[in-house]
Amino acid sequence: MLEIKNLHVKLEEEEKQILKGVDLTVEAGKVHAIMGPNGSGKSTLSYVLSGRDGYEVTDGSATLDGEDLLEMEPEERAAAGVFLAFQYPVEIPGVGNMTFLRTAVNAQRKARGEDELSAADFLKEVRAKAKSLKIDADMLKRPVNVGFSGGEKKRNEILQMAMLEPKMCILDETDSGLDVDAMKLVAEGVNALRDEGRGFLVITHYQRLLDHIKPDVVHIMADGKIVKTGGPDLALEVENNGYADILAEVN
Amino acid sequence: MAALDQTQVKEGVDQETVDAVREVGTYKYGWDTDIEMEYAPKGVNPDIVRLISEKNEEPEWMTEWRLAAFERWTQIEEPNWAMVNYPKIDFQDQYYYARPKSMEEKPKSLDEVDPKLLATYEKLGIPLKEQMILAGVEGAEDAPAEGRKVAVDAVFDSVSVGTTFQAELKKAGVIFCSISEAIREHPELVKKYLGSVVPVSDNFYATLNSAVFSDGSFVYIPPGVRCPMELSTYFRINAENTGQFERTLIIADKGSYVSYLEGCTAPQRDTAQLHAAVVEIIIEEDAEVKYSTVQNWFPGDENGKGGIYNFVTKRADCRGDRSKVMWTQVETGSAVTWKYPSCILRGEESQGEFYSIAITNNYQQADTGTKMVHLGKNTKSRIVSKGISAGKAQNTYRGLVSMHPKAKNSRNYTQCDSLLIGDKCGAHTVPYIEVKNNSSRVEHEATTSKVDDDQLFYCRQRGMDEEEAVALVVNGFCKDVLQALPMEFAMEAQQLVAISLEGSVG
């Protein structure tokens, strides 16, 4: 489904190469995890896939079901099914969470040539999905992410993901800043979305999220490259020994 | 009963014209309505002033009042202190009186309209319900979506052409008619109040208006009456090279309440047009007036050509104790705007509120703000101003808060936020604060921010295109003010915000 080949990325503004040849394929129905030390380029990869400004692809490709993602505008990638749960969800003062969700859902439906969801259907769906993430009515009314706790922000990202039903879900450090209970909620939210037609790329610094979201494949990223790929055991190895051993082994 | 029957046709305006105006709701704002006009000769002098007065069948005292204003006008200089730049207006190269004579042909097909403008208004979702009623659309009055009734007075170029719901308003004792009718039918009220809030010699544009105002709306709410519906005036400038000088006079007697809406449109022209209105509001003891404006005059094109020059004097006088006024305005149009709706807080415990959104794009310039003049004890005022600039536009907020020696224990709170889109535009905040007693308090907060790339990317990642994302973020920025508008207007205003910022990013 998601195919990344030899992806090289530098910053647009300065001569700094960040991704140095990333190869990665996520098949439909699979959960891939990317782990790696801080600064290795994990967030950059997620931004380049979703189309954020400020990066320049110098070589390589990224496709979703054969379509060239790198040629598309961010909103086209979203409509094609790319979703990014942000490491740092953005605050939008004055815009109600519910209004934001509805605008997003309908924008994507419109882009795909589908009818807008009626207000009643939309409400019903949001309420049901919010409930399972323990998001109350008040949080749905408050402005997007404004004054939300770390845990609330991350649950809100998962609610958006659940409403938008993307094909390819990229989660960037969704576990950071969460206590154990919040992490379980988030993991349940993700697991509920696991489906034959859907791929996941779960970026995490720590192994503990992967206790709850069991990955099929684990990649280790270091200095802009995938340096090692393995099964779920690889995550445990990192947990026990840190990255040092793996990196030493690779070099 | 159909609204059609309730539309009072003003004398001297023929049926075809009325029909044409009723159809305002069916064509788009940018449309140059094909109506044959009757003009007074270009320029302004005592003869023109007399002619306007005569056309309106005014009594002698009114003619004299106008002539005195004209005399005064010739003695004062045009101000140039506002932060706006525009080519000098040749006041002798304008028509001061134009009225529809007859309509030779029915409105032409939509194909003839500039498609760019047409697309704009299509997105706007106009016709509004008010216009539908005015247009006599079957069943428009009972349209359930908006619930409330709105009485409309339509001013087409210089002339008020009709007012809806007259009978129902009369039952409540409310007078809502054109100002020229009020001058003839209710001279005692007009004599007592006209010019009592904005004196003839107040400022250059107000003085000119006093001499040449052609028409406008008049409202009187008797003591203790809560006006049974929203009142609304639609101003449309249609004729080319014509100045529009309306005069609005609203009187809320003791313990009464009214909500008044003002909407404005004009067709696209490459020559600039002048609009110099005066609005006076008198609020007696325990009365309350809400005055909302959604101003969407043609702003000029993306190169800065054409557009409306909007120089408006609006002032509310809270004469009675515990009286209250609330100004809410959404300014998206005009090439040049110079406008400071003001509150004179004379009565004890009177309150003034000012909520404003001013959006400038391309080459638009806006210099707006408010004046809160606290004269009475325990008076309160609140100012919330949201200025948005995009393109090469300049947006200035200018606010005066003045606490007089007798205005003991008075309070003002001012919040003034500017949002910039792109880096070629500007926002300026100029607060003037005078406190002449030591028990009053003035608070002022100001912020300037840019539309944040991270916010836009976040919205786009969720599927919105760039313009939708900007509109969403900007509407969020304006929320405090949008909430202060009546429901029908709030929806329209939100769409206007989106439309007026199109093409401002990327």
Ligand SMILES: Nc1ncnc2c1ncn2[C@@H]1O[C@H](COP(=O)(O)OP(=O)(O)O)[C@@H](O)[C@H]1O
């Ligand atoms: N916009 C940027 N400006 C400057 N440096 C950046 C920018 N984006 C990423 N980097 C740098 O690129 C490297 C990779 O960052 P990032 O992708 O955030 O890593 P990770 O998510 O794995 O911690 C880091 O050295 C970071 O400082």
Ligand SMILES: [Mg+2]
């Ligand atoms: Mg990161």
